[in-house]
Amino acid sequence: MRILSLVILFLMLSKTFVASEQIVLGLSQDEVAITANFDGSQILLFGAIQRDAPEPDGKMGVIITIAGPSKPIAVRKKEKRFGIWVNNQTVEVDAAPSFYAVATNAPFSEILLDVEDLRNKISIERAIRSVGAPMHIENSQSFTEAVIRIRKDQKLYQLLENEILVDQNTLFRTAIDMPANLTEGDYFTKIFLTRDGEIVSQFDTTIDVKKVGLERFLFNLSRQNPLIYGLMSLTIAIFAGWVASSFFRYIRHT
């Protein structure tokens, strides 16, 4: 396990009178390599809260979010038409992260005010943006809920309440499991420190998820030289067919 830079990149203060607290963070890895036998990954996040004054009053909260690349998705709803179930309505969800995990040290609503959630889009519901649902579709909210429900089932969206361990109100750590069906890209990681539900400090970093080795080579080839890739696939198929045929003939004749 490598401990990478503990440098503070960013410090955001929402209230000046609590400027005395800030986050120092460490990651077990800032890169997830998708190899041929990639089967998900666990990322350890740990850090400390640095204070240059005595600890202020108020309930302290630590929230960690990891968000994968956002892509628009089409959510379709089936309805019964002529006796069979067909896709009937489609709602476009403009931006939904391909992966989203929220870890907290206490029940979510106790450590974050709704207004702060609204501003920073921290909860799973707020992280998904849906605008422009066609007017004729009733209950377009149910489409956004479906995205969350389906992705939660696939462990792509995770709400991990009480999963962050806080030691002496200073040290914190958590482990977040990332499933195997990850999308490549930058995974934006944010750590929020709250007091009585208000964000007093924020730390941002990025985890790079990418294919490596053979996976990378094949993916690039398929995009950059699709004809060569296609011919290669065909050659392999025909060769395999020929090898199997010859091999079995050999077995039968001996």
Add this chain to the structure above:
Amino acid sequence: MQIYLPIAEVSVNAFLLLGLGGFVGVLSGMFGVGGGFLMTPLLFFIGIPPAVAVATEANQIVASSFSGALAHLRRKTVDLRMGTVLLGGGLIGAVLGLYVFNYLKALGQVDLLVKLCYVVFLGVIGTVMFVESLNAIRRARSNTNVINRNNRHKGLVHTLPLKMRFKTSGLYISVIPPFSVGIFVGILSAIMGVGGGFIMVPAMIYLLGMPTKVVVGTSLFQIIFVTGFTTILHATTNYTVDIALAVLLLIGGVIGAQIGTQIGAKMQAEQLRILLSVLVLLVCLKLAMDLLIEPAELFSLGKLGI
């Protein structure tokens, strides 16, 4: 052992894929079907994105049908002339099918139409084959003479122009019906992501009147080229051929196809056909149930514009 598929972007069990490939390969060798009509739904079921499943399946069928066709070539049970006529139609059909497919995709109902196609075709063909095979077995049991195949097919195939002699099949018929069958199968393979053997085999037996033993090898011969063509089309336009997935499926597939060809050579034609018809009906039933029964999850997620 989990393996991450670079194009499909999912992680699946390698042995599951090998097993699926093997199972479908056995059927491929036995019946002369590419097995795509079975494999494509199975791949959806284990979580492979449909676009990737269809394109990769075409690539895998190339391997299993090539291996199967080689075995048939050695036993001289391939009508190359008939195969070439079918292939000519098949290539034209594949291009037509790709246009139709893209048009349906633009309408946003491609999944439904693909499934409906499956239900209709598998249902009709499965039923016809099942009844035919049952009758054939009954006739054989009651010891009456087997009817003369050539007497049954004095229809269009003999009256249309452009007649050609197909020595291996022992036929002298017009090339228009086999060429049309080729086009039709080519369209279906592009739309449904299948080799089309399950349509072509019955069409060759019942429409063209070809001997059953030649039908399997000839259909495999045609399938190699049409699915190969489809693979290239998908790889260059949609980038959806997953070579890692294809390799795993085809390792199981080519071995299975060899075993299947051996089994096929030992079994009687009627038994072979009744087995295939039961299988076709089962897949049809499963697909029909999916459409008829209220799904547990009414919503589904899809990519936009792809």
